[in-house]
Amino acid sequence: MKRNTTILTLVFLCTCFPGFVFAYHILNSSSGGRFVFIKWKNTPIDFRVDGGTLEGKDGIVVVEDACDEWNRVPTARTLCGSLTVLPMDITAANFDTLPLLNDGIIIFDETGGILSSLGLSANTLGIGITLSNTATGEITDALIILNGSIPSSKTTDLLSTTVHEFGHVWGLAHTAIGGINTANNTPGLDPIDPSAIPTMFPFNNPIDDTFGRTLEDDDIAGISLLYPQN
């Protein structure tokens, strides 16, 4: 039997970059000339959660709230399953020893050291990583790293970041709705109100980043297309 290879699909949420946009879109890969969209085969997905703190507090609350936001979509299947808190703090010294168990892992990078060790900017709010089978597109494992060294503020909201990264873990790419023409600093036709910018917009909301805590129509359409509720 031909051995299937896996690919590492990396998605990032960056901050401090000008906004730009893009429609609900689904991560995909190419195999043998065919495109397959990347998604989990079986849902819900269980997660192992860092036993350490996040911004000095219990990070599981943020994770639970983010899970609930996605699980509330009535036209999509329940995606977020059980959350099991690990008995240790995940740090740059031990994060790459975590075994793959066909689930998701959520790491609280309290100092930003893990993200730094991956070569990412100190301004990275979080990342979502999936491992998937290139032939079938099936996601087999996922990792979310949340940067606890950037204090939550009106323009950098931790819960919004977490909801966003979960979107990547499910298989959603960035949305294009909500940006401006940065070359001319013009909003284009029908600019959307900042409060309605979809959560999967790739950049933090400069007006109020807490807007990203709530999914918008574009996010809901994307996740419902990927995991329709029967």
Place this chain on the structure above:
Amino acid sequence: MLSDKKFKFFATLTTFCIITLALISGCGGGGDGDGNDESTPTPIIGTGSIQGTVRSSSGTPLNAIHVRAVNISDDNIQLSAFSGIGPNLTFQNGVFRIDGVPAGDYRVLIEKLDGRSSTFEDNRYSNFVGLNSPLISFPDEYFNGAAESSLDNPLDFAVITVTEDQTTQGINLITNDGG
């Protein structure tokens, strides 16, 4: 190749927002045991779809054009897609399809992404546009119904009605590219 035992991460990563291969997609075929035919995505119950094409003034199908639907009653209800991805998430030159659209009246517009920002995944969109699609310049514009042409007023629009569980088709846009 990753270890079976643990995560190993690539040594070089950029700090830009990148997504690998977030372009066109197609179903992998077969089923996953859930009773759904993965080659045909299940319609999102309670919403409709908008489908059409984007072509240049010379009739050439255009890909990677951002197509956005804006609800007329509430212009903060917006959904979008890229041209080049048709029904069932398969690559089709110039075709676009927006699923999951709440029922109602919309106006549909097109806008380009290449050349719009220097900091957001330009290389990826350029590659997408390069797939069977010429690089052209055109103003953002609305779909203008029967009056749609390469010379119409970009700000004139036709009202598109989306009905639950139905696809509104024939939304065929022509760029005002000066050709």
